[in-house]
Amino acid sequence: MIEFFLNGQRQRVAAAPDTSVLELLRGPVSHCGTKEGCASGDCGACTVAIASPEDDRQPLVYRTVNACITPAHQLQGTHLITVEGLARGDALHPSQASMVACHGSQCGFCTPGIVMSLFALHEQQRATPAPRKPLDDHRLEAALGGNLCRCTGYRPIRDAALSMGERPDTRPPWADDPELEREIRHLAPLAGSKNQNSKSQARYLTPSTLADLIDTMQRHPDARLVAGATDLWLEVTQRLEHFETLIDLRQVKELRQIEETADGWWIGAAVTYREWEPLLAEHYPAFAHLLTRLGSAQIRNRGTVGGNIANASPIGDTPPVLLTLDATLRLAGPEGVRELPLASFFLDYKQTALEPGECVAAIYLPKPQADLEQRVWKLSKRREDDISTLLGAFRWRLKDGVLADVRVAYGGMAAIPLRVTAIEAALEGKKPDAETFDAARQALRESLTPMSDARGSCDYRLTAAANLLERWRLTLANTDSTTPTQEVALDAYAH
Ligand SMILES: Cc1cc2nc3c(=O)[nH]c(=O)nc-3n(C[C@H](O)[C@H](O)[C@H](O)COP(=O)(O)OP(=O)(O)OC[C@H]3O[C@@H](n4cnc5c(N)ncnc54)[C@H](O)[C@@H]3O)c2cc1C
Ligand code: FES
Ligand code: FES
Known part of the structure; x- marks a missing residue:
């Protein structure tokens, strides 16, 4: 049973593990104001707002999500607002x-x-x-x-x-109810890892600690993990997959916390993009700027960096950036916890170094150093809510007029997001002049043969990736006068 509030009214509904919020609304709950357009998180017709005590301690905040790709079971202990719940009688919101x-x-x-x-x-x-x-x-x-x-x-x-x-x-009338917030908080947390649909073997499991998660994964080796569901749910709506058993990561406390160390932060794999934003805005502005181009508010409210990494898409936005920051992963499984540099995680197209029964528990983001600089440029067909055609991430320091500690990583240029060490070698210890960057472009052409697909041809990708190197050189030469806002526009129309 899923217990939640809908427009101020308490609900108790049974649903199969792979039911979406949209199906629940338009089915058993009979609230058909919310529409289905694309069923893939792209059009926003199904947008609803959810306030979750798990996400915001005090006060509750209503955040938009795409109902078509949000698991209905993630409504447990939340307040769901739909378009039917806004007006007060005839008076519109x-x-x-x-x-x-x-x-x-x-x-x-x-x-x-x-x-x-x-x-x-x-x-x-x-x-x-x-x-x-x-x-x-x-x-x-x-x-x-x-x-x-x-x-x-x-x-x-x-x-x-x-x-x-x-x-x-x-x-809205529910906004006047002083008891409502207390009652919503009373419903959370979720029912625990035994949330089983009584009519079948189907299960939606909600472990609350890392140990419980690993144990649950061992007991259900065929189960799929779900965090924000912004990738996984497309398998349901687009590929018509059916999931018998899902293990939800959003209640696992170790996966939802950010732990500061002397040199960096361990960020739980199920921390959402929205929750990463303040940290990045303060310490990594170029990375923070990228988040404004990653999906939409609805996607960033649910999607996680752990999901972006584990999904291992060659065009995921955060892996190239994290590669240039020398990020490390904490992987947890039945044998315990191990650390692995992100650079060793991606093995081949959609293949990772995760062993059976392992999950990504946290991502280590080192603290920035004063003289290290970073640029990230994403090229996509549309500025908002579009996947990258390609993304270039660059990190370096200038030491006595030469480039040092250079990192170059691309997404969309190979079967995996990857650091291009040949380009790094062409730049390391060199003056950032035209000749050096000519050598870097040559190394790019010799190292990579990107795919051709609907987003861009191999030629386009090679040319654009080389142009990003030139853009980087111009930045270094101080002749690239683009402000961050103009950069957004350039990114958008560069295709
Ligand atoms: C409309 C739309 C726009 C998008 N735009 C972008 C974009 O601009 N850039 C971009 O990079 N991505 C984009 N995405 C893809 C998606 O939002 C991201 O990849 C997101 O980070 C996935 O995180 P999630 O928590 O939703 O993962 P989920 O969908 O919950 O999981 C993804 C996969 O990873 C596995 N998994 C999740 N967490 C873990 C873990 N901790 N350990 C092991 N396995 C795990 C799941 O089992 C699943 O196979 C978009 C998606 C949509 C629908
Ligand atoms: S129906 Fe298009 S985003 Fe959900
Ligand atoms: S799609 Fe018709 S009013 Fe927006």
Whole structure:
């Protein structure tokens, strides 16, 4: 049984392990306002908001997710808000009233999802202590980047977003219930690792400690692990796979914590992108900037770096960056815990060094050193919510006018994300001049034969990867005057 609150009302529902929140809503729970567009996390039509005491201790924060790829069992102990739960009688929530006033809807298919993203944005703005900064394009794009509209056009939707603050601040009825938050907190944590569907052998298991997780994995060797589900669930919705047994990582306390050491941080594998953001913004701005290009707010609210690494996609965004930072993994299994440099983790296409019964427990991110610099450039067909065609990550220091401690890693250039040591060797100890970078480009062409696919041909990828080296040289020569904001635009249209 999954116990949660839906628009202030307590629910108790049984569901198979591979049921999505969207299926639950449009099926047994009969809330059909939430729509299915793509069923793959791309269009945002299914956007709902979830407040989870596991994610935010105090106060609860309503965060957007894609209902089509969120496991229904992850609703346990949370408060789910759908488009049906915003109005107070005939009085619309500012997110709805603004969409009406600004003609932000035509066919209406995308509208519930857009309203939910606006709702989360409005609530965020409302919770910000005065004086509040007015909404700017950057925040609007961050909030709405995961919502597509095929017919209205984005101008009226943007106008609706910008004018929410001018509408009467109607609160949903559930927002007035002082007992609700206490009752939601009372439901958490999850029922434990014995959450079994009584009618079948199907199980949704929720271990709460690393030891419990390893034991659960041993008892269920065929089970799949699920963290944010933003990769895994596409196997259900796109490949029509059926999962008998799932082991949820989101309740494993060791996987959800960030532990600071003298030299760095061990970041639990199930820490979400959103939870990484403050640390990266403070210490690794180029990495933090990349996160603004990784998926959408809905994806970043759920997706984890552990999932990005374990999924071992050649176009995952974080592995190349982490490779240049000499990140290490903590792997846990029946034989105990071991550490492995990330550079030794990826073996071949979608093959990793994980032994049977092992999982990624944490990622070690070293603290930045003052004179080490980093650049990360992602090329994709669309700026928001798009997977990389290729990504280049570069790290170096300048010592007495020559390059030192050089790291170069690419995604999308081979079957795995990889450091290109031949390029590093061409640059190490050399002056960052045109001749050095010519040699680096030559090393690139000799080392890599990237794939051709729908995102880009082999030629395109080689040319673009070489151009990123040139861009790096221009950065070093101080003639690349792009600001971070302009870089976003350049990244977007470079394809
Ligand atoms: C619309 C959309 C946009 C996206 N955009 C991007 C993007 O721009 N860049 C990008 O890199 N990715 C993108 N992704 C892919 C995805 O969001 C990321 O790869 C994400 O980091 C996966 O994390 P997760 O927690 O959701 O993993 P899950 O889907 O829960 O798991 C992924 C895989 O890893 C396994 N796994 C998860 N955690 C562990 C662990 N700790 N140990 C061992 N195995 C584990 C699971 O069993 C599964 O096989 C996008 C996905 C969608 C749907
Ligand atoms: S239906 Fe398109 S994101 Fe869920
Ligand atoms: S109003 Fe039709 S898709 Fe947005």
